[in-house]
Amino acid sequence: MIPDRLRIGTRGSDMALAQTHLVRDRLKAAWPELTEPGRIEIVVINTIADRVLDRPLSAIGGKGLFTKELEQALLDGRIDLAVHSMKDVETWLPDGLEIACILPRDDPREAFLSHKAKRLADLPAGSSVGTSSLRRAAQILEMRPDLRIAPLRGNANTRLRKLGEGECDATLLALCGLRRLGMAEIAQEIISTAEMLPSVAQGALGIECRSADSALIDLLTPLRCVTSTQRVQAERALLEALDGSCRTPVAALAEIEHGRLSLSGLLFTPDGLKRWSATGEGAPADAHAIGFAAGQALREAAGDLYASLLQ
Numbered sequence: 001m002i003p004d005r006l007r008i009g010t011r012g013s014d015m016a017l018a019q020t021h022l023v024r025d026r027l028k029a030a031w032p033e034l035t036e037p038g039r040i041e042i043v044v045i046n047t048i049a050d051r052v053l054d055r056p057l058s059a060i061g062g063k064g065l066f067t068k069e070l071e072q073a074l075l076d077g078r079i080d081l082a083v084h085s086m087k088d089v090e091t092w093l094p095d096g097l098e099i100a101c102i103l104p105r106d107d108p109r110e111a112f113l114s115h116k117a118k119r120l121a122d123l124p125a126g127s128s129v130g131t132s133s134l135r136r137a138a139q140i141l142e143m144r145p146d147l148r149i150a151p152l153r154g155n156a157n158t159r160l161r162k163l164g165e166g167e168c169d170a171t172l173l174a175l176c177g178l179r180r181l182g183m184a185e186i187a188q189e190i191i192s193t194a195e196m197l198p199s200v201a202q203g204a205l206g207i208e209c210r211s212a213d214s215a216l217i218d219l220l221t222p223l224r225c226v227t228s229t230q231r232v233q234a235e236r237a238l239l240e241a242l243d244g245s246c247r248t249p250v251a252a253l254a255e256i257e258h259g260r261l262s263l264s265g266l267l268f269t270p271d272g273l274k275r276w277s278a279t280g281e282g283a284p285a286d287a288h289a290i291g292f293a294a295g296q297a298l299r300e301a302a303g304d305l306y307a308s309l310l311q
């Protein structure tokens with residue numbers, strides 16, 4: 001049975017709203033009854049990550065900040081669905097909630113933006129790259145130890161404005177995020193995943209619901225993408241084995257080709273001076289085990305240094 005009313009919770013940024021509108025439109029396309037006026041309501045919820053813009057996320061509690069208020073609204077019954085960028089979703093969810101659906105994944109690559117150079121490799125020595133992502137900072141410093149990292153917080157629009165105002169010489173953003181904002185053409189260089197492995201789950205959208213809402217979960221069936229789900233499962237299992245949080249620079253990407261899943265993962269020291277890599281391969285149905293084993297391998301490779309990365 002289709003519920004009379006569905007309330008979708010979202011952050012208020014342009015990117016979050018674009019993602020939510022995409023989910024709403026897919027739901028309407030799958031279930032024509034939901035196109036009736038008033039059947040789907042969008043509820044904007046302000047999160048700590050949107051309010052605190054002067055400090056890096058890793059210093060104020062990590063990526064849970066993007067999702068906590070939405071999860072509380074789900075638990076309180078104020079909303080029925082929450083749309084998230086899967087890269088912002090914590091490794092462990094609160095009891096009673098689940099990611100009931102992962103949509104077809106977008107391009108996970110990073111986009112380079114700058115007024116000083118067309119490519120990251122061409123930035124003059126000493127240029128500043130604005131990012132508050134520990135992963136991006138470590139990867140940039142590994143490739144270009146002669147660059148400086150400058151803190152840059154805020155949603156994508158805010159970061160683009162700050163770049164325009166000259167707060168930094170360059171920045172990196174998820175290409176899919178730019179695309180959702182209708183601004184993909186401003187990407188100067190699209191960095192290959194071989195050069196820069198993206199964040200776990202970058203480009204994937206997920207829908208979180210109350211586990212008890214089985215009728216609603218059934219409604220999401222036509223929106224699910226099996227291969228995207230398996231890829232995200234493998235990458236998130238890698239993070240799970242690492243106790244991953246925003247404080248540990250980790251990158252991972254799983255791909256499925258000819259019925260085989262292959263996973264690459266990297267763990268960095270925040271200064272980019274050291275990195276460890278692990279790979280895994282197997283049947284897509286074993287995504288979780290493949291990811292977890294790769295995460296454990298990274299942890300072992302880092303050895304005694306691993307504890308210091310968690311500080």
Ligand SMILES: NCc1[nH]cc(CCC(=O)O)c1CC(=O)O
Pocket residue numbers: 085086087088156172173174176177201202203204205
């Ligand atoms: N950390 C914020 C965030 N969370 C998800 C995306 C991009 C969209 C996605 O990965 O689905 C972004 C912006 C960025 O990193 O450039």
